[in-house]
Amino acid sequence: MTQQGVRWIADQVLALAPDTASRKAGSKLGAAGPWSEAGSSDEGTVWGQCKGSGSKPYQTIVDIADASGPAYKCSCPSRKFPCKHALGLLLLWAGGEVAVPGAQQPPDWAEQWIAGRRKRAEDKRTADAGGSGSGPGDPEAARRRAERRAARVTAGATELEQRLADLLRGGLAAAEQAGYGLWEETAARMVDAQASGLAARVRELGAIPGSGPGWPVRLLEECALLHLLDQGWLRREGLPEELAATVRSRVGLPASADGPPLRDRWLVLAQYDTADSKLTTRRIWLHGADSGRTALLLSYGAAGRAPELALPVGLALDAEVSSYPGAGQVRAALGEQFSPPAPVPIRPPGVSTAEAAARYGEALRADPWLDSVPVTLDRVIPTPDGESWQLADADADAALPLTPSARSRPGLWRLVALSGGAPVKVFGECGHQGFTPLAAWPQDAGAAVPLC
Template sequence: MSQQGADRTADQQAPPVSDQASGPVGGEPGAPGAWSETGWSDDGVVWGLYGGTGTGGGAQHRTAIDTGAVSAPAYRCSCPSRREPCRHAAGLLALRSAGDGPVPRTEAPGWAARWAADRRGREDEPGASSAEGGAAAEGASATESRAVAAGPADPEAARRRARRRAERVTAGVTELEQRLADLLRGGLAAAERAGAGAWEEAAARMVDAQAPGLAARVRELAAIPDTGPQWPVRLLEECALLHLLVRGWLRRELLPDGLAATVRSRVGLPASADGPGVRDHWLVLARYDTADARLTTRRIWLHGIASGRTALLLSYGAAGRAPELSLPVGLALDAELAAYPGTGQQRAALRERFGAPEPATARPPGVTTAGAARRYGDALRDDPWLDGVPVTLDRVVPVPDGAGWQLADADADTALPLTPAACSRSGLWRLVSLAGGTPVRVFGEYGHQGFTPLAAWPEGPGEVVPLC
C-alpha cells in the first residue's frame, strides 16, 4: 500500500487530529516502526501496541479494532483522545490495509480477545446498539473486562461477520465495475488526463470496502498511463483482468471451490493454511527480499525432494528491518508445510521443523523452455491473475539478445527472454560466468514479462549458485 493511500485511508477514518493528547509518541501512527506486537485474527480483530521505549520513548498505548462490527469498525485505544477513531486506531487500520506483512495473522492477546468478546456479546443481544468507540470501550470497568473470558468463537456470530464483510466487498466491487465501464466509455485517454488522483480515490474506496487486494490492483493501474507508446494496450489488458476478478467475485458461488478460493484471495480476504501438512526434506532454492517505504518482504522458494512440490514461504519485516525467517540457499530442511487454499496456489506456511537445515546435493528436475511456457499457460487457467510460476530450466545457455539477454535451449531452437529487472542484476553476470557458454540448470520465475533467474547449477557436479 502506498504512503498516499495509507494517509487517505486514515484521513477517511478520522479527520486530522489537533489535540496533543493523542499525538505521536514514537513515530507516525501509520508507520510500521511505531508499532509492536501487532496482529489480526480470522474473526476480524486487529490490535497493536503503539509507542513506548521501543520506538523512541513516551507512553505506550494499547489499540484494538473490531472490523467485524455491524455497520462500521469499533475501536479501543488507551490514549486520552475523545475522537473516534483516534489517530492510533486510524493508523493501525491503514497499516492492516497494507496486507498481512506489518500486521501478521496470529492469536489475539488476552486484552484484545476479552474486549472483542465483550462487545460482540453486547452487539448480538436483541436491540443492542452497534456503535462503540474507543473512549467508551476504555471507560468500561476493569471488573467487567475481567469477567469476559476469551473462549471459543461463536460459529453463528462468525458467519454473521463474514456475511457482513462479504456485503461490504460486494458493494465496493459493484462500484469498481461501474468505474471500469465509465473508463472504457470515455476512452483510455481520459485515464492519462485524470492522473493518479482518480485511481487513488478508487483504491481508497476498495480499502473502505475491506478489499485490499482490489485496492492494490487499482493502484497498479495508476502507474501505467504515459509510460511508453504501448501503455493503452497494457492498461486495457489490466482493466480486463480486473473486470474478470470483479465478475469472479460476483459469481463466486458458481465457481469450483479451488477457483473461488483463488478469487477470495485475490480480492484480499484473509485465508489460513489449515489444510493437511506435507512433511518432506525441503531444498532451499532461492531467497530474496523486496522493500518499499513501509515493508520488507522476503520470498523463500522450496522444493520437496520426495514430494516434488515447489512451495513459497513469505516473511515480513518493518521497513529497514530484515524479516525473521532466514533459510540458507542450498540446504535442506526437514519440515512440515501446509498450503494456502486456492487452485494452483504455491504459497505455504511453515508448520513445524524437525531439525536444523543440513547440506544437500539434490537438485530439482528441469524442463525445456517450451515446457516452461506450457506450464505457465496451464497455471493461468487456474489463476488468470498470476504474475509468474516457479520453474527449473534444464540445459539452457545465457546468450545476448539485442539490448537484453535470453536463455536458449541447448537441445532445441527455442529460448526464453530474461526480464528487464534480471538483466540489470549482478546475478546475471554470475550466471554467465558459471555457464561459460555451456548448458546449465537454472531455477527462477517465469511470467508474462520473461524469466527471472534466481539460482543455477553447473552441468556437472557442483553446488548451487544464488543469483539474487
C-alpha cells in the same frame, strides 16, 4: 558443527542479508581482524565479539538451529536482521575452524541468550500440546463478521466496476491526463472496502499510463483482468470451490494454511524481498526432494524492516509445510522442523524452455491472475539478444527472454559468469513478461548459486 554436516558457503550466508548495503558491510567484517572470542557449538550456535567504534566490542550470536530460520542477537544499535556483524560472523564461521573453532562452550553472555531461547521454545511446545485453555471463539459472531466484510467487498467491487466502465467509455487516452491521483483515490476506496487485493491491482493500473510505448494495450489488459476478478467475486457462489478460494485470496480476504502437513526434505531454492512504502514482503521458494512439490513461503515486515523468517539458500530442512486453499496455488506455511538446515546433494528436475512456457499457460487456466510460475530450466545458456538477454536451450532451437527486472539485476552477470557459455540449470519464475532467474547450478556439480 555436527548438526550442520559441513559449514555453509559464503553465498548461502550473504543470501540472508536484508539489503545490498548490509551485504557489502557484512562482507567487510567476514575477516578475522575485528573479531575475538569467536566460537561455535554442536547445538547450532555461533558467537563472537566484534570491535566497533566504541570502547566495548559488539557481542554477536547466531542460532542456526532455530526452527524458523537463523535467529540473531547483537549488542549493536542496528535495527536490521541480520545486522552486518551477524553476517560477518557467519562469513567468518563459513571460512573454517581456524577463525571460528567448533565444539566450544559458549561464554556466559551467549549462554544466557541461548538458554532463554531454548526455554521459550520449550514453553511454546508445551502450550501448543496442552492447548491455551481458552475455548474457540463464537462461531456465530465469526459468521456475522465474515458476512459484514463480504458485503463491504461486494460494495467496493461494484463501485470499481463502475469506474472501469467510466474509464473505457471516456477512452484510454484520458487515463494519462487524469494522473495518478485518480487511481490512488480509487485504491483508497478499495482499502475502505477491506479489499486489499483489489487496491493493489488498482495501484498497479495507475503506473501504466505514460509508461512507454504500448501502454494503452497494457492498460487494457490489466483492466480486463481486474474486471474478471470483480466478476469472479460478484458471482463467486457459482464458481467451483477451488476457483472461488482463489478469487477470495486475490481480492484480499485472509485464509489459513489448512492443507494436511507434508513432511519432506525441503531444498531452499531462493529468497528475495520486495518492498513498498508500508510493507516488506519476503518470498522463499522450496523444493520437496521426495514429493517433487514446489512451495512458496511468504513473510512480512513493517516498512524498512526485514521479515523475521529467513532460510539459507542451497540448504535443505526436514520439515512440514501446509498448503493454502485455492486452485493452482503454491503458497504454503512452514510447520514443525525436525532438524536444522543442512547441505544435501539435491537438485530439482528441469524442463525445456518450451515446456516452461506451456506450464505457465496451463497454470493460467486455474488462476488467470497469476503473474508467473516456479520453473527449473535444464541445460540452458544465457545468451545476448540485441540489447536484451535470453535463456536458450542447449539441445533445441528455443529460448525464453529475461524479464526487464532480471536484466537490471547483478545476478544476471553471476549467471553469465557461472555458465561461461556452457549449459547450466536455472530455477526461477516464468510468466508473461519472460523468465526471472533466482538460482543456478553448474551442469556437472556444485551448490546452488543465488541470483537475487
